[in-house]
Amino acid sequence: MKQRSAAYRAAMLGLLTALALILGYVERLFPISAIPGIKIGLGNTVLLYSLYLIDTKRSWMLMGLKVVLTGLLFGTGISMAYSLAGGTLSLALMSLAKKTEKLSVHAVSVIGALTHNIGQLLVAAALVTPRAAVYYAPMLILTGIACGVLTGTVAKLIIKYVRH
Numbered sequence: 001m002k003q004r005s006a007a008y009r010a011a012m013l014g015l016l017t018a019l020a021l022i023l024g025y026v027e028r029l030f031p032i033s034a035i036p037g038i039k040i041g042l043g044n045t046v047l048l049y050s051l052y053l054i055d056t057k058r059s060w061m062l063m064g065l066k067v068v069l070t071g072l073l074f075g076t077g078i079s080m081a082y083s084l085a086g087g088t089l090s091l092a093l094m095s096l097a098k099k100t101e102k103l104s105v106h107a108v109s110v111i112g113a114l115t116h117n118i119g120q121l122l123v124a125a126a127l128v129t130p131r132a133a134v135y136y137a138p139m140l141i142l143t144g145i146a147c148g149v150l151t152g153t154v155a156k157l158i159i160k161y162v163r164h
Contacts, residue, residue, distance in 0.1 A: 013058055017065045020046040024070050037082070037120060037136075038143050041113055041151050043070075047091065048109055048155035053162060056095050063087045078127070082120045089119035105159065109152030113144040 004012075023042035032040060043066060050059040067087050071080030094112040097103050103111075117140040125133035 009058065012054065013061055013065070016046050016050055016054075016062050017069065020062065020066045021069055021073070024066070025074065028074060033143070035139060037117075037140065040147050041116070042154075044090075044109065044112055044116075044151045045155045045158065048094070048105060048112070048151070049158055049162070051091075051094060051098055051108075052105065052155075052159050059091060059095070063091050081127075082123050085123045086116035086119035089122075090116035104152070105156040106149055106152035109155060110145055110148030113148030113151065114141065117141065117144045 020043040023046065027039050027042050032038060047059060047063060047066075050062050064087075067080060067083045071077070071083060075083070090112045093115045094108050097108045097111045117137075121133040121137055121140065124136065
């Protein structure tokens with residue numbers, strides 16, 4: 001990406017943060033499962049957009065802002081801990097996967113969804129019980145793959161059209 005002014009970068013980060021928050025809120029209005037924690041991950045499309053079309057540094061800022069603001073607006077301290085663990089692990093591995101330049105947006109998205117769920121399972125194992133995390137893992141893995149493919153498809157379309 002060519003150099004942009006600090007004002008442009010700040011405005012873009014603000015817009016992407018707002019979009020991620022709105023998508024997260026909409027997702028809360030229409031749950032796909034009665035099982036807590038299972039969501040499509042629409043906010044992840046914004047993070048993928050940022051990772052592919054802006055840069056890694058701002059993607060980290062976006063993830064941090066999304067976690068904190070979502071927790072303050074819609075959640076609790078505990079939900080913030082789950083989101084931070086999932087978001088940190090997810091973005092770290094998506095960044096590495098993208099750097100290889102051998103994986104598609106879909107693959108990077110699935111990696112993000114799965115590792116986000118793994119991060120949340122690690123928090124659950126620490127806060128609740130390891131048994132609960134192990135019991136919950138198969139459901140989160142299956143839904144993570146499906147939702148990762150879906151968000152990857154959306155992100156790929158957005159990236160394709162924004163680049164042109």
